[in-house]
Amino acid sequence: MAEIIENDSGKKGGKKNKLKKTSTHVDMTPMVDLACLLLTFFMLTTAFSKAKVMEITMPEKDKKEDKKEDETKVRADLTLNVILGADDKIFWYAGAIEKDKPLPELHVTNYGKDGIRKILLKRNENVFKQIFELREKIKKGELILSNDTIDSRIKAIKKGDKHAPIILIKAEDKAKYRNLVDIIDEMAITNISKYAVVEITPEEKELILNSK
Known part of the structure; x- marks a missing residue:
């Protein structure tokens, strides 16, 4: 001045x-x-504006799995196809669409405990029950195990069930990314160990179109 x-x-x-x-x-x-x-x-606003990446945990592949087993087709009797649609709808059918055979029955459900979760739990009832009983014993103090041992036990239960369902997750063009995140969460909640995200087929698109 x-x-x-x-x-x-x-x-x-x-x-x-x-x-x-x-x-x-x-x-x-x-x-x-x-x-x-x-x-x-400016330092703070730059840090806040950084892109956020959501991690999606996919099932681990067994390193000891035989190569021939990798090439084996997915068993149709254990397969459940889950198709994410528009408006938070979920289409699902069991088995596979095969040529010269009747089309499978297509069902419609939603997200939540009374929707797709209930269907997945019914399919994976044996594994879910064993894991639930294990956690209850640990909770009550009947079993004292380290976190690594608990994880190993759970993996063994999932791997030991030869009739565990195989979930094929697909999505229509109008499905939201959030729908994919939600269905992956349902896999974790229901202890589904065998699932994969694959492309929807033209036959499945036609099946959905005819059901509307």
């Missing part, structure tokens, strides 16, 4: 002296504080 000094000494005749101006001095201290605040603000 400019510093102005007024000379109080008067002159004869009662005339006032002219004001004397000194050199201008600008105090930059407040500007330094403002610069620090702006720097902090």
Whole structure:
């Protein structure tokens, strides 16, 4: 700020002296504080604006699995096809669409415990029951196990059931990304260990179109 000094000494005749101006001095201290605040603000807003990535946990592949077993077709009697549609609808059918055979019955359900979850639990009842009983014993203190041991036990239960369902997850063009996240969550909730995200087939699109 400019510093102005007024000379109080008067002159004869009662005339006032002219004001004397000194050199201008600008105090930059407040500007330094403002610069620090702006720097902090931009650093924080940059961190907040970073893209967020949602991790989707897919089932682990057994490293000891035989190559011939990899090439084996999915058993139709264990397969449940789940198709994510528009408006949060879920279409599902059991088995596979085979040439020169009657088309499977297509069902419609929704997300939640009384929808697709109930269907998955019924298909995976044996595995879910065993894992539930294991967790209850641990909760009551009947079994004292480390987290690694618990994970190993659960994996063994899932792998040991030869009749566990195989879920093929597909999506229509109008399905939302959130629908995929929700159905993957349902796989975890119902302890489904065998599932895959695959492309919807033209036959399935036609099956859905004819059901509307």
